[in-house]
Amino acid sequence: MATGQASSNPVPAMRTHLPVEHPVVVIGPQYLAHYPVELAVSTKAWTLGENNFKVADINGTVIFHVKNKPLTLHDRRFMKDATGNTLVNLRQKIMSVHSKWEAFGGESKDEKDLLFTAKKSKLFQFKADLDVFLANNKGDVPDFKIKGGYAEHSCSVLLGDSNAMLAQVS
Template identity: 35%
Template sequence: MAESSYATMTNYPIAVIGSEYCTPNQVDVVISRKVKTLRYGEFVVSDMNGILCSKLKMLTEHSRWNAFKGESTDEKDFLFTMKTTSIFHLKMKTELVIFLANNNSKEKNCDYLIKGNWTDRSCVIYAGDPFTIVAQMQKKITAKSLLIGKDNFMVTMCPNIDQAFIVSLIVVLDAINAVNDAAVIGAAAGLGVALGS
């Protein structure tokens, strides 16, 4: 991560889910999940000790995903909206914008931006503009992860950024791509049926 990018973030904590998830140091974490086991629509964010930090619920509507704290979908528990920047969301290039609950710009100015290549598990999360990096993700492949069917990736987070929020963004991004994969498979299956008849 570029030194100048995260140096500006160290002066004040940026808490979305909770200030207890902000630390004054850069943090590297490995996110590991069993391949094809993500349950769409709901996920749990835990700390390094496996303690539940928050349970989030996603609601989807036309290329936008709304995240809520807990089981609720009440406005008071609304955390953020993530949406694609164009109608055509390509697997090779990912670009999503995130609007926090307190954003009053009518979705003209995003709070966070994700750019990268999800297929390679290579993404950068920016605060507002494409110049202030708050986190970076890259795929981590080990022989063990291949054998046990796990998908591992490393996330480097800047000091004072809400780590639970960053992990939440990555989990939502993963869910978006799981839905896109299912749509592509479904379309391919439908095409095969149409060609076969």
């Protein structure tokens, strides 16, 4: 079991890579892998507004589930660990110019449990480019940028406003 992993959560499969130099903890240290992890996303059937999917490692071990709450006033999604515990509550802000989302720890909606916010990089854009601000970031420079998305079948996570790639999804 990797250091910092909760005993009830599976440890993602490890490939031979250099360790991450400066890891950033967003949800909690028990979900931090000190090595690059290859993950696969698979969607389940879409029924009555539901858009649920699972995230697994290269061996097929489920690491996370993402479930949405259909037919509600706010678009809400919940990221759950392999045992079903809610880790993150993603909530779309209504009446936001840049399609802003807020992510809270657990099932909370309380400002003190805010983990990060994400919003479109530009008001009008053709690709899904997002700026991500960690809860303690009150500035204009995002902590991360996500370029690409579901429609492009791939995306990159960049550090701040730089071209330093932290993750790539394809």
